[in-house]
Amino acid sequence: MGEKDKKNIVKALLLAGVLIVMLVIVFLHNKAENTKKAGYIEGKNYLFSIDSLKNISYTDFNDIISFEKNNGIWSSPDTDKTIDQSIVSGFEKTIVKLGYNKKFSSDKKDQYGLDEGRIILKFTDQDGIERTLFIGGRFDDGLYCMLDGDDAVYTIDT
Numbered sequence: 001m002g003e004k005d006k007k008n009i010v011k012a013l014l015l016a017g018v019l020i021v022m023l024v025i026v027f028l029h030n031k032a033e034n035t036k037k038a039g040y041i042e043g044k045n046y047l048f049s050i051d052s053l054k055n056i057s058y059t060d061f062n063d064i065i066s067f068e069k070n071n072g073i074w075s076s077p078d079t080d081k082t083i084d085q086s087i088v089s090g091f092e093k094t095i096v097k098l099g100y101n102k103k104f105s106s107d108k109k110d111q112y113g114l115d116e117g118r119i120i121l122k123f124t125d126q127d128g129i130e131r132t133l134f135i136g137g138r139f140d141d142g143l144y145c146m147l148d149g150d151d152a153v154y155t156i157d158t
Contacts, residue, residue: 047098047133047147047154050125056091057122095123095133100154101142112144112153113137 057066067074067088074088109115113136121133132148135156142157 044099045101045103047100047145047156048096048125048131050096050127050129052126053092053095054124054126054128056088056095057120059120059122061118095121096125098133098156100145100156102155103152105151106153109136109146109153114144114146114153 053069055066055068057064065076065078067076067083069075069092074083074085074092076083106112114134118137119135121135122130123133124130134146134148136144136146138144138158139155142155145154145156146152147154
């Protein structure tokens with residue numbers, strides 16, 4: 001193999017190395033962009049890892065209202081009135097991207113207003129998984145909540 005061939009091989013290897021580095025940078029950039037587009041913030045804790053909901057039921061002591069999504073349109077069997085899609089869609093976005101600040105164990109649910117279940121959100125995600133979120137009392141700038149089947153208490157922003 002001649003000197004010219006060796007130089008061409010070195011150039012080809014250098015070019016391949018640069019291409020690999022560029023591909024890694026593009027991959028990492030796209031991953032970061034997709035995370036931003038999905039609405040998730042790196043380093044933040046989320047209660048759920050879901051994309052969309054099929055239905056939502058909201059109970060506040062005695063009042064119950066439910067919504068169902070069919071073909072991307074929200075409706076409510078509880079009313080004949082037209083549903084403002086932007087409000088229910090905004091509510092959906094809040095639920096699927098619900099982050100928490102703290103998570104801790106406590107057997108004193110009444111201390112956090114969770115023994116009464118002040119607000120109960122029941123919903124089914126895009127995969128058919130049913131979930132229940134109990135929202136309790138207020139503190140400085142947030143609320144206490146629990147997930148059905150989970151003994152942990154979470155703090156969420158209001």
